[in-house]
Amino acid sequence: MASKAKATATRASARTKATTSVPTTTRTTRAAAKAAPKAQAPTALPAPKRTATRKPLLNRDNSTEPPDRPAGKKPAGATKAPISRAPTATSLKDDTDREPIKAYLRIRPQLGDGEPTSEPYLDPTSDTAVQMTDPYASSAHASSIYTFSHIFPPETQQVDFFNKTTLPLVRDLLEGRSGLLFTYGVTNSGKTYTIQGGDKPGSAGILPRTLDVLFNSVEGLHGDGTYRPIRLNGVELAEGPSDSFSPHLPSTSSAPALADLLDDIPSSGDEVDPTVLTVDRNHEYTVWLSYSEVYNEKVYDLFAAIDAPDAPAPTRAQSSLPRPTSSFLNLPLPSSQSNPLLLTRKALAVKPCPPADTGLSAAEAASGGGAGKYVAGLRQIRVESAAQAKALLRLGQLHRRVFGTLANSQSSRSHALVTIKVLRVHRGEKNDLSSIQTARLTLVDLAGSERTKHTQTSGDRLREAGNINKSLMVLGQCMETLRANQRALARSLAAGAGARMDTRDVKRGLAVVPFRHSKLTEILMDYFVGEGRAVMIVNVNPYDTGFDENSHVMRFSALAREVSTVPGAAAARALPAGKARGSEVVPHRRSVTLSTGGRGKKVSEAHLEVLEEDEEPGDGDEDEQDGDPMSPLIDTLFDEIERLRERLFDAELRCALVEADVREEVMEEMEERMRSMEKIYKRRLMMEIEQHERKLDAKIDMMNQAQQQQQGYSDVESGSEEYLTEADGVDAQMESDEFNGSSDTSPSRSPSPLARKSKSVNGRTSLKTFPFKTNVPMETKESGTSQDDIDEGESYLPEDTESEPEPEEPASPQPKKGSRSSAKARAPQHLLEAPSPIFEEDVKAGRVQAKARKVSETDAKLAGLQQSLDELNLRDSTAIIPDKKARKAAVAHAGVDAEYVPQAGEVDTMKKKKRQLGKNRVVTDDEMAAIILGTSSSQETGVGRQLRRNVRH
Numbered sequence: 001m002a003s004k005a006k007a008t009a010t011r012a013s014a015r016t017k018a019t020t021s022v023p024t025t026t027r028t029t030r031a032a033a034k035a036a037p038k039a040q041a042p043t044a045l046p047a048p049k050r051t052a053t054r055k056p057l058l059n060r061d062n063s064t065e066p067p068d069r070p071a072g073k074k075p076a077g078a079t080k081a082p083i084s085r086a087p088t089a090t091s092l093k094d095d096t097d098r099e100p101i102k103a104y105l106r107i108r109p110q111l112g113d114g115e116p117t118s119e120p121y122l123d124p125t126s127d128t129a130v131q132m133t134d135p136y137a138s139s140a141h142a143s144s145i146y147t148f149s150h151i152f153p154p155e156t157q158q159v160d161f162f163n164k165t166t167l168p169l170v171r172d173l174l175e176g177r178s179g180l181l182f183t184y185g186v187t188n189s190g191k192t193y194t195i196q197g198g199d200k201p202g203s204a205g206i207l208p209r210t211l212d213v214l215f216n217s218v219e220g221l222h223g224d225g226t227y228r229p230i231r232l233n234g235v236e237l238a239e240g241p242s243d244s245f246s247p248h249l250p251s252t253s254s255a256p257a258l259a260d261l262l263d264d265i266p267s268s269g270d271e272v273d274p275t276v277l278t279v280d281r282n283h284e285y286t287v288w289l290s291y292s293e294v295y296n297e298k299v300y301d302l303f304a305a306i307d308a309p310d311a312p313a314p315t316r317a318q319s320s321l322p323r324p325t326s327s328f329l330n331l332p333l334p335s336s337q338s339n340p341l342l343l344t345r346k347a348l349a350v351k352p353c354p355p356a357d358t359g360l361s362a363a364e365a366a367s368g369g370g371a372g373k374y375v376a377g378l379r380q381i382r383v384e385s386a387a388q389a390k391a392l393l394r395l396g397q398l399h400r401r402v403f404g405t406l407a408n409s410q411s412s413r414s415h416a417l418v419t420i421k422v423l424r425v426h427r428g429e430k431n432d433l434s435s436i437q438t439a440r441l442t443l444v445d446l447a448g449s450e451r452t453k454h455t456q457t458s459g460d461r462l463r464e465a466g467n468i469n470k471s472l473m474v475l476g477q478c479m480e481t482l483r484a485n486q487r488a489l490a491r492s493l494a495a496g497a498g499a500r501m502d503t504r505d506v507k508r509g510l511a512v513v514p515f516r517h518s519k520l521t522e523i524l525m526d527y528f529v530g531e532g533r534a535v536m537i538v539n540v541n542p543y544d545t546g547f548d549e550n551s552h553v554m555r556f557s558a559l560a561r562e563v564s565t566v567p568g569a570a571a572a573r574a575l576p577a578g579k580a581r582g583s584e585v586v587p588h589r590r591s592v593t594l595s596t597g598g599r600g601k602k603v604s605e606a607h608l609e610v611l612e613e614d615e616e617p618g619d620g621d622e623d624e625q626d627g628d629p630m631s632p633l634i635d636t637l638f639d640e641i642e643r644l645r646e647r648l649f650d651a652e653l654r655c656a657l658v659e660a661d662v663r664e665e666v667m668e669e670m671e672e673r674m675r676s677m678e679k680i681y682k683r684r685l686m687m688e689i690e691q692h693e694r695k696l697d698a699k700i701d702m703m704n705q706a707q708q709q710q711q712g713y714s715d716v717e718s719g720s721e722e723y724l725t726e727a728d729g730v731d732a733q734m735e736s737d738e739f740n741g742s743s744d745t746s747p748s749r750s751p752s753p754l755a756r757k758s759k760s761v762n763g764r765t766s767l768k769t770f771p772f773k774t775n776v777p778m779e780t781k782e783s784g785t786s787q788d789d790i791d792e793g794e795s796y797l798p799e800d801t802e803s804e805p806e807p808e809e810p811a812s813p814q815p816k817k818g819s820r821s822s823a824k825a826r827a828p829q830h831l832l833e834a835p836s837p838i839f840e841e842d843v844k845a846g847r848v849q850a851k852a853r854k855v856s857e858t859d860a861k862l863a864g865l866q867q868s869l870d871e872l873n874l875r876d877s878t879a880i881i882p883d884k885k886a887r888k889a890a891v892a893h894a895g896v897d898a899e900y901v902p903q904a905g906e907v908d909t910m911k912k913k914k915r916q917l918g919k920n921r922v923v924t925d926d927e928m929a930a931i932i933l934g935t936s937s938s939q940e941t942g943v944g945r946q947l948r949r950n951v952r953h
């Protein structure tokens, strides 16, 4: 497996290299930096007062605390460091003090409830590497290896997962450092299970466990809630100690209520994680919760009371808090006759933090102080126990589900963000607002990362899918830009090693990180450019059919791992916030019809209307005091830029979606065409193979027939010789053998079985002799010849030939076959007798008649051949034509372009004949007679044989 992993070249490995080149020392956060000087100061000394609640990052050069100080080891009673911004000309060493985003992979187990049981395409090769093989690709290169900080196999227990991934973040939180954890993956991959958990004991997710550990650890150290958090990191004096809240879930009522529509929210019961972390007991802690969702590029508060006209009006005190019983959930649903119930919820604006929150001046913030953004008007509720926090979150989940249900959501189509804030104040400085430390941990359950292809693509759903993709796409773009900026910064650092240089010069050249392009990234921006450790959980269901989607998730995680969270790194180019104030905002209103009465049992239908109002520019109770003075013209210009940018982005997104769809369609069409072409070509190929086989058969037949024809001519012409002597017959046979490229000594070399038959039947030489008396048909039949042989022989043996029984001479030894003496010895006696004039006349007449008969037979056979050629439908202009006549006929048939092309192994008999005739002299009658009579033995030399051959031709 290891070698397999090694052999597979991967982008991940390259990326890992790049990542490891980044120094990964433990980051010193703002809180840690603040705490460092405290360690040096005696506990009793009063701390210097500050006005900002969010402490700016100290110049690290001034920090005395080693960056890799183990968490939880901060000395008690440390005093605060004086607020000082880093000098403008500072060493770039700050930017090397970073930590890459941790990426953990969690592989979902197979649930078995009707899920595909195919082989998983993910194969962990080690604790940190996983091999992903495309199940549809045949090539060996279809697998990639991705590396993670750690890989959790399917059997991982929730508690182990929590301890490894989230517990360090909880520890940071209690020590004043912020953190971000987000889950990323396609639908059904286990994101919600990871965050919230399941129903079974031991299945509590990281959110309830975080709350358990948090409250276990601060037990007895609760603050009294004199202060409350505002915005991102600000703190203010609370109006009263009543900001805490005891939520109650909807009560069961006899009438069908909105709550009946909701499935039970998974709850692992009363299970409590017993882990306790060591905390600084000189501090008091208060825990605050907020719960928001980003849906369709709008941010909603899930703790907000949803306004319903029939709901009892909240009192002034209640209006800023969720109603104790979430009363709208208990509202009886209207019947189909009555007016639809209108539920309204309002989107919240995302705004830049005022510089006061960060301790920066307005100019510093505008020039890149790194202030993050906050959700204006988002409720933050103080909770005093884990149980209370869990109940509150459950209410938030119900709210989320109401709107999820009303939006016909099948699954989490929104991004849910739970933020736990811990305010920490030293017991000796309880009355000092500026001494309060704020840290937050945000847990994000991102919506499924699948693309539009897999979602319904019309109306609201298209918009919803587009917006989900937009958020995730922008998140990816932000990571990419951050990575590029960090690399550029690292290069500058390397180039200017040793020299002191102005970081602003370097940072000015960095690209703008497009956080503003989506609400999600705007909210999370501070974690990437400000403070905080970031952890990403990648959830994968390896049995899911969406291999492409999952490999996209893997690539995203590989990218995230190369991004380092570094305090104040890339915010230099952050643009001032603004929104399109000029644009008219139209509330999004939906009508929904719901079936009620319990699961699977339709009792009645209810009509509801959902109104999702957009945020207003003045939203947020802190807006007026934000004090972000900005020239109206600049503000308007920024608004305009932002509006245009958003339009451009929307247009690009739409284009990308359309392009993706078109590409897919084209691909499918091409594939379809390819398949049909493949079918056509296969069919053609089969036809051609068939045709060629038929041609080949025909060719073989024709060659055999041509050979037989040739043999026929030879027989006819050599008949005159055979009248005279069997020895000549033997010679003719030898000639025939020569023609066939074989000899008696190697009969197996004859290319045609028919040729062999012509030579020998039953192992005996077939000698064809003409009778002296012409016109006497004689049968060619030898004893022992099979009927098949006869049938086949009929096609090439002259009908009027007759094999004469050979004289049996048992006493005399058989002369050697093929030799001249043996031929002579076997010649009939009458052929050796002296000729008479009458005899000569007969011979001539017989020869002429036999020749004429042969010619007519040959013509008939040629006509037959022609017919079979026609039948074969050989339409090519090139045909194989055995002789001149047939060639002429074929030319007439096929056209003037037709030409005879001898095929491999084929003998062009006409050419051969012509050559031979042109070479040799004409045979005179006297010579012929002499040959026939065989009077001159001297002529039975090579010349005589040559003459006889010429006669035959």
Ligand SMILES: Nc1ncnc2c1ncn2[C@@H]1O[C@H](COP(=O)(O)OP(=O)(O)OP(=O)(O)O)[C@@H](O)[C@H]1O
Binding pocket: 107, 108, 109, 111, 154, 185, 186, 187, 188, 189, 190, 191, 192, 193, 194, 198, 410, 411, 412, 446, 447, 448, 539
């Ligand atoms: N590690 C696990 N062990 C057992 N069951 C799991 C595990 N992970 C997920 N599941 C189950 O798989 C199913 C889908 O999980 P979940 O709802 O968390 O997916 P999701 O990624 O949040 O989907 P969506 O994006 O649609 O909300 C649930 O039934 C859940 O209980």
